[in-house]
Amino acid sequence: YLQLTLAILKPHVIKSPFVLQKIRDLIIDNNFKIVRSRRMTISREEAELFYKEHRDKFFYNRLLTFMCSGPSDIYILARHDAIAKWRQLMGPTKVYQAQYNAQDTIRGMFGLSDTRNATHGSDSTESAKREIMIFFKNFNINKWYNSE
Numbered sequence: 737y738l739q740l741t742l743a744i745l746k747p748h749v750i751k752s753p754f755v756l757q758k759i760r761d762l763i764i765d766n767n768f769k770i771v772r773s774r775r776m777t778i779s780r781e782e783a784e785l786f787y788k789e790h791r792d793k794f795f796y797n798r799l800l801t802f803m804c805s806g807p808s809d810i811y812i813l814a815r816h817d818a819i820a821k822w823r824q825l826m827g828p829t830k831v832y833q834a835q836y837n838a839q840d841t842i843r844g845m846f847g848l849s850d851t852r853n854a855t856h857g858s859d860s861t862e863s864a865k866r867e868i869m870i871f872f873k874n875f876n877i878n879k880w881y882n883s884e
């Protein structure tokens with residue numbers, strides 16, 4: 737069945753048309769369908785909700801400042817095993833690991849720092865559901881899974 741995940745192309749990606757096109761090509765070439773898409777500047781309130789599990793981390797403030805600094809592309813992606821496959825395509829969160837061990841991943845190629853790491857992807861079915869509901873309030877995720 738086609739699993740859903742929430743992907744974010746972060747502000748530094750949107751500022752670079754070449755990088756944006758490369759990542760969009762990778763999405764399509766890896767058999768993801770873009771089910772919904774929005775380009776928007778994430779508000780402070782949305783970012784706080786989205787990243788609530790990180791609120792005690794040392795990088796929380798810089799993460800929120802960056803994520804709200806300009807437009808992001810937010811996609812609902814569908815694929816067989818979408819959550820794991822998107823995370824595999826993104827590569828490791830930390831830029832030194834991505835650049836050292838995973839040069840052919842999105843973060844290996846386009847990550848600039850641990851904060852500006854190019855893309856986000858949900859880490860579980862529960863977080864995919866939660867994250868989709870933050871940015872696509874009218875998307876009926878239960879209907880998606882029940883109608884297949």
Ligand code: CMP
Binds near residue numbers: 790795799851856857
């Ligand atoms: P993301 O997948 O969006 O989920 C949490 C984000 O926190 C992560 O990508 C990074 O952008 C950011 N992050 C995680 N670890 C660090 C870190 N060590 N330093 C700075 N930012 C981080």
